[in-house]
Amino acid sequence: MNKPFSPSKCLDEVNLHKQYSVKLMPHQEEPVYQLVNKINKIIANSSTPTRMLQDLAKVIGVAFQVDGCSLVTVSSEVSSETITASWCAEENLELSGAEDEMFSTEQHLDVAVIECASERFTIEDIPTIQKCLAIGRQSLPPTIKAVLAIPTRFGGKNNGVISLIKSQPYVWRESQKQLLKAVESSCAIAFSQVAQAQQIADQNQYLRTCVQHQSLIKRLTIISRTNLEINQMLRLALASTAEALEADRGLLILLKYTDPLFRNRRQQQIPQAKASVVAQWNGTTETPLINQLDISQISFSLRDCGLCQRAFVNSGNPLIIDDTDLKDTLTVNPVFAIEALPVVLLMPLEIQGKVLGFLVLQQAVARDWQATELNIVQMVCAQLSNAIIQTQTLRQVQTLVDERTAQLQRSLEVQARLYEVKRQQTEQLQKLNDLKDEFLSNISDRLRHPLTRISVAIRNLRQMGQLNERQTKYAHMIEQDCTDEIHLINDLLKLQELATHNERPQLETTDLNTRIRDLSATFEAKLADKGISLSLDFPDSPLTVQTERESFDRILQELLTNASKYSEHDTVVHLQVTHQVNQEVDQVIIQVNNIGRGISEEEASYIFDRFRRGKGRWTPGAGLGLALVKSLVQHLNGTITVESTPIEDSSFSTICFTLTLPQFSDKNDS
Structure with missing residues (x-):
């Protein structure tokens, strides 16, 4: 960055003109010295560059006794803006203000009236002098008949033009040319200081713009990180952007597509979409039309606004419109208030090829948008597009979560009702089961007592010897039925006791091999009547088991009874006992195998349930x-x-009941 110039250094810089000094006649040295001295004082003491050039124009014009004087800077890489200062003699002021015959930029002076005081003058300098005269035409004589000009050079480059003007034909003297050449170096320094001051002003303006833009980015970042509702966030972002860019008005327009196939449209095709104004910001411009608009009620079709259509087709790039360009636009929606704010900047809000809406900035007067400002607008639009998409996505996700939550809530309510119904049913079943158990207990006691008395009476009659052969046979049948019914009642009571009383078994040491032989001996006669034999298979070493003897005996009796009922004639019931140690756990495995009608998977699922029997089995029980x-x-x-394992080439199967008992020892107790 260039440092600001200091007026105290101007006197040192004046010495630079010595290298451009010319040889003057002795009588000319005093006017030159006085004029250069005045110029240097003005350069050193002027408060502003504009004031400095104006004073120099007057001093030089008076010194040369001309009708007008013009000082104009030449644009360069340092400063593209031209600064001019003009002076006109008092007798020409009224005429200059009254007549409007001054030449314009399109009406160039005749080359014959222009004369240059510098030896470096070329034909290429004529357009520059003509342009400078056109720029500095204010306060100049209305007619120009003679011009003595000299381009000033500083650092090897032209930085300005000094023009002396006569309103009547005039032949410039050599002394005037020498004097003008003498002041050229001082004026070159003045032009250089003006250019530096202008550069510093431009840099300061650029710095202020950068600070504003950084502040805008910071505010937008803070806004985007807040938990504001989307419309409120859009309003704040629009206000910050329009204020930072010094716009007169800002609008934020969002599109809602009504054409579901707009993604497949041709590039130049305008889809069916509804444009709605969601945010508005007004600066210092006071327009009744603008202030009366209610943005909550403003919406229009995209196809009905040529301005929006042009921005839509130009997606990805800003659209800048001024009052002259609007002549080509067919329709403009009244929301833009074009008559009050004819200068419009439209930037599409676009993401992944989809235009979400437009950011609109408007001005009452023409404006030259800088590249940095357009970059800021594009950055803001990108952030707003992301915020809109994120909000829409979050809204969709939230809607889906709400729907799933509602479904889950309804499901939980249904499950709660079902659970309550099931609990009530379970309680009812438990009550019914308790009533059943109570009924079975009562009825079993009531049935067992008369059956017992009947059995006792029959035994007494048989002992008295008063029954004939036929009566004895009937008595035996009645006694057997009473015994079976008493056993049935006892089984029911035993089942009820096992289901309701979880008592630990009364374990005692039992010689397993001996016990099984004794129980098996009682079934040999019953099995022999059906032509069924019994085969026993024991380990070589004796086995002792810790078990409840009464329960074990009943288990084995029932398994052998079941085998005798359902085994086919002339078959073998095989009883095998094995000893197995599995993961340091001793087990006795007793398998009872018989050959009979097979058991299906369905029957196997309920064969151990109460009062359930296999289908098609007519054996009593x-x-x-x-x-x-x-x-x-x-x-x-x-x-x-x-x-149940089917036997090949046979309609029968091998039925195997496997009993596994823990808690045993293979050592005899002493």
Whole structure:
């Protein structure tokens, strides 16, 4: 950055004109010295560059006794703006203000009236002098008949033009040319200081603009990180942007597409969309039309506004419109208030090829938008587009979450009602089960007592010897039925006791091999009547088991009874006992195999349930034997399973009941 110039250094810089000094006659040295001295004082003491050039124009014009004097800077890389100062003699002021015959930039002076005091003058300098005279035409004589000009050079480049003007034809003297050449170096310094001052002003303006832009970016970042509602955030972002860019008015327009196939449109095709103004900001411009607009009620079709259509087609790039360009636009919606604010900047809000809306900035007077300002607008539009998409996405996700939450809530309510119904049903079933158990207990006691008395009476009659052969046969049948019914009642009571009383088994040491042989001996005669034989398979070493003897005996009796009922004639019931150690746990495995009609998977699923029997089985029984077996096995902390394996080339199967009992020892107790 160039440092601001200091007037105190101007006197040192004046010495630079010595290298451009010319040889003057002795009588000319005093006027030159006086004029240069005046110029240097003005350069050193002037407060502003504009004031300095104006004073120099007057001093030089008076010194040369001309009708007008013009000082104009030449634009360069340092400063593109031209600064001019003009002076006119008093007798020409009224005429200059009264007549409007001054030449314009299109009406160039005749080259014949222009004369240059510098030896470096070329034909290429004529357009520069003509342009400078056109720029500095204010306060100059209305007619120009003679011009003595000299381009000033500083640092090897032209930086200004000094023009002396006569309103009548005039032949410039050599002394005037020498005097003008003498002051050229001082004026070159003045022009250089003006250019530096202008550069400093431009840099200061650029710095202020950068600070404003940085402040805008910071405010937009803070706004984007807040938890504001989307419309409120858009209003704040619009206000910050329009204020930072010094616009007169700002609008934010969003599009809602009504054409579901707009993604497949041709590039130049305008889709069906509704444009709605969601935010508005007004600066210092007071326009009744603008102030009366209610943005909540402003909406229009995209196809009905040529201005928006042009911005839509030009998506990705800013659209700048001034009052002359609007002649080509067919329709403009009244929301833009074009008559009051004819200069418009439209920037599409676009993301992934979809135009979401437009950011609009308007001016009452023409404005030259800088590249940095357009970059800021593009950055703001990108942030707003992301915020809109994120809000829409979050809104969709929130809607989906709300729907799923509502569905889950309804599901939980249904499950709660079902659970309550199930709980009530479970309570009712438990009550019914308790009533059933109570009923079975009462009815079992009531049935057992008369059956017992009947059995006792029959035994007494038989002992008295008063029954003939036929009566004895009937008595035996009645006694057997009473015994079976008493056993059935006892089984029911035992099942009820095992289900309601979770008592620990009374374990005692039992010689397993001996116990099984004794129980098996009682079934040999019954099995022999059906032509069924019994095969026993024991380990070589004796086995002792810790178990409840009564429960174990009943389990084995029921398994052998079941085998005798359902085995085919002339088959073998095989009883095998094995000892297994699995993960330091001792187990006794007893398998009872018989050959009979196969058991289906469906039957196997309920074969241990109460009062359930296999389909098509007409063997007498109540269906409590295997149910009692399962309850007794569970009472002894064991397990029991059944498996039916078909025999090849036969309609029969091998049925295997596997009983597993823990808690045993393979050592004899001493």
